Amino acid sequence: MNIKRFFAVFKARNIEFFRDKSSLGWNLFFPVLLLVGFSFIFSGDGRPAYKVGWVEESKSSQSKAQHNSFKDTRFISFIHYKDIDVAKVKLSHHTIDLVIANQSKRYWVNDESAKSYLVEKIFSEKLKSYTRLQIRGGEIRYIDWVLPGILGMNMMFSCLFGVGYVIVRYRKNAVLKRLKATPLTAFEFVSAQLLSRLFIVMFTSIIVYSGCNLLFDFFMLGRYFDLFIIGMLGAFCLISLGLLVASRSKSEELIGGLLNVTSWPMMMLSGVWFSLEGAPPALKVFADFLPLTHLVAGAREVIIEGATLVDISYHVNCLLLMSAVFLSLGAYFFSWNAER
């Protein structure tokens, strides 16, 4: 690794990005427009159904029967939690509307939530034998909830297209071929591209977050440092994925299709717009293999629940593992030109 060569490519790529006004503008204004739009569209609750947290303390047949008796009520979804504290945090943020701990015959309502009040009324007969407990907590606005998703999605597009598309364009018009004819190594080139995009993505995301924070005064329970780290790990993982997707292709049409195939499932299934709680288990398993899921979930836990990096170590480890896999495969398959 020659630092001088690496830094020259890093700098050149940054200059190219910042002088491309249309691309820079898009990266800065697109997420702002989305946030403004969603702040108007979802100024209310934004969730169509009532959600009840069901804390399963035992798996007895009696417990199952009781659960079924609750489940008979239509238009209410039941979300299973193993940890009662997690469910209570969700209730305090109005993410769910009631928590029922079946074994200990207790239930919690949020006194500040209209939905919680209504669900309690709906189940008043069935909850007669349960002890009523209260939780207080203001509602997390939809915009606070959706913020990590929109920032994550913007990062995803910037990482995938900003790296994948650019490398394929370089390969197609023989910029890579010209660089191959110099002493620059593939590792130096790829790592410069990776770190340049990481710098660009973090820079634009911080600008967007700070600017929007002035407008919306975002909720923030955790530490900004933790948010920065999970953001950086997510961006690194998505850039690695972009490098892998672009490792061999020479066709801009093909790479456009591949990047869309890669990004659309993440946009729809990574919890950008709506919570995956209550989604079918198979879908949750699939979403677990998507880097954006861990970026968004980790950032959301830091922002809304005040989680630390240790608390979100599952997401951190998943992102690190995925980055290692994507980078290894990308390096193995990388080709300067069509011939390998």
Place this chain on the structure above:
Amino acid sequence: MSVAICVQNLTKQYKDVTAVDNISFTVEQGHCFGLLGPNGAGKTTTIEIMEGIISQTAGQVIYKGKEFQGKKVDGNISQLIGIQFQHTALQDFLTVKETLILFSSFYRHTLAQEQVIELCDLSDFLNRDNRLLSGGQRQRLLLALALINDPDIIFLDEPTTGLDPHARRNFWQLIKNIKAQNKTIILTTHYMDEAEQLCDDIVIMNQGKIIESGIPHQLLNKYFSDVFIYLPAEQVPSILVEKNQWQKLAGRIEITTRDVEKTLTLLMNSKVSLSGLYVKSANLDDLFLHLTGHSLIGSK
């Protein structure tokens, strides 16, 4: 003169196509060596194997007595050679100066930037965005990038394709200036006048094979001792044309002769007006036509 590059039995096979078919040649140090031939002859494939951009199927390339394996000859071959590709885009949004700085950072040893700028005449558009360069300016920048590491050997793959005649002639002068510094230049072109102007030695390729090689004027002397004289057909009496077995071609008479002076005397004695007379000696395109049966220019 010492040998700069020796190519031995080089072959490149792409599935069913043999792009380069068992060719051998040597390039002398300080010479401008021309690889000539129509598009698809195998020139670019040959030059890219020599540059280490693509690998050969068989054969070897020897640089100053050392065999070239992959990118390695005493370290990295790319430190030692300069390359101007036939088709290359430059990074968008960088200026000419920034592009020079970028490329100079790749090499251990580089020429002073001022020297490259002066040599390739870049000073008028140093701060211009790469996207806004004219064809000639762009080629000069690409040549500068090929020279930035002060290489001993410079590969120029069809460097004047697409340039107007004025820009081409300017570019030729740049190449002559570089050659004057005892650099070895390997040039591919399908412009025969370019090869005649610049090359000390040539190899003519067709369909992956070398069909002739040597010093341009010696090759022309070997195949063509005749000179062509052309006159408007209406100025030459038919009886004179038939008697001397001259050719009538598209409104003009073609006279093939070894003795120009004797032929001109004959025309003047026959009271033929010499107005519109045109004398032409054979060139490399005629040689290619002679060797292959088709014109180099027509086969592009």
